[in-house]
Amino acid sequence: MKLGLTEELLSMHKRASGHVQMLVWILVLFGLLGLALEQLAWSFVLGLTVYLFWSLRQTIRLHQWLFQHYSGEDIPQSHGLWGDLFDGLYRLQKRNQETENQLKAMIKRIRTSTNALKDAVIMTNAYGQMDWWNDAACRLFGFRRDKDQGQLFTNLLRDPAFKRYFDNKNYDEALKIQSPYDPNILLRLHITLFGEEDRLILAQDITRVQQLEQMRRDFVSNVSHEMRTPLTVIKGYVETLQDADDSPKKWARALTSMGDQTQRLDLLVSDLLLLEKYESQDAEDVSRTVAVKALLETICHDATLFSGEQKHQITLCCEVGDDLIGEESQLRSAFSNLVFNAVKYTPANGDINVRWYRNSRGVHLSVEDNGCGFDPIHIPRLTERFYRADPSRNKNTGGSGLGLAIVKHVLINHNGSLEIHSRMDQGSEFICHFPLSQIATS
Secondary structure, three states, X not given: OHHHHHHHHHXXXXXXXXXXXXXXXXXXXXXXXXXXXXXXXXXXXXXHHHHHHHHHHHHHHHHHHHHOOOOOOOOOOOOHXXXXXXXXXXXXXXXXXXXXHHHHHHHHHHHHHHHOOOOEEEEEXXXXXXXXXXXXXXXXXXXXXOOOOOOEHHHHOOOHHHHHHHHHOOOOOOEEEEOOOOOOOEEEEEEEEEOOOEEEEEEEEOHHHHHHHHHHXXXXXXXXXXXXXXHHHHHHHHHHHHHOOOOOXXXXXXHHHHHHHHHHHHHHHHHHHHHHHHHOOOHHHOOEEEOHHHHHHHHHHHHHHHHHHHOOEEEEEEOOOOOEEEOHHHHHHHHHHHHHHHHHOOOOOOEEEEEEEEEOOEEEEEEEEOOOOOOHHHHHHOOOOOOOOOHHHHHHHOOOOOHHHHHHHHHHHOOOEEEXXXXXXXXXXXXXXXXXHHEOOO
């Protein structure tokens, strides 16, 4: 392809040189004619006038061909430079037409595939004026192709939360809103910037997902509450039988096992209710000032008592006195889970370091131990409900498997995040990150 183009350029260059040579010969001939007639100047004027009229005729033909919609087959015929110009424009026109057809086919294919999506796709310019949307957008938003073209998206979707979301240009998180066309439909919107701050808006119908999630929450909450009463009764009878002097000795082992499992089930119910509470907590409920240093001192003191005869070395280092904006009961639950987990999974006489510090990214709580650790392959799933890196350890620790899930939701409620590091037989480190905006100002 490249070689053919080079040969074509060389051929055109040769034809251009030949055209110049022809023009020179014409001038020479008219010059000789002028000398013969002793009218050299008029002879040159006549020759140039003939050439000018010929060029003007070619220009008119070019204009008619370009602007009077002649078909591509009606290409003007000429010689020399004008012939090359006509041929070059014709080839360029054909290439542009082929490219245009390819682009049209590609756009048509993209639109067809986008219209096949169940999710709504809307394209707007930098000002929010709608350029294009698919069929799902008509169904979810009630858009009309004959009337809404060029309308501001924020005018058609009159929601203050969406207006703030659209204008802030911070689209890391999706936004959940009700459909303006059908209030029973819940939408999740995500915006992507492209071009010169144009926007691609993707809207998903998550009504069914939200209903299933609410059903799950209601089920867990109802079952947990309903289990409280029978568990209390069973626990009371077990304790009564254990304390009775006339209780048969052969029942002692069974009663001890029943008491342990009842206690474990009671802990599971408590953690489920706590997790359900934190998942549904509003942001307005976590806006108080929490004295983190005093909170950590209390937790570390309780952890030392919990360690008991295992004599773990629990060290607290508060490098800063920054307090947090949040809910103390939530933070106490999250921090306690991390510190008490370190006690559970660290052998006797092990070291546990609790550190509260600050850097340019925010304030952080680090809980580090030199316990058994776990394979890093488990880290992405550790905050899932009931997930355990080593299920066999459940019998020894008696945990519910919900501790890190509680920690995750507490941090979400406080705009924080959890970072985990661990190595087998080398211990683990759990770091809670809080942004600078979460620090309470005095």
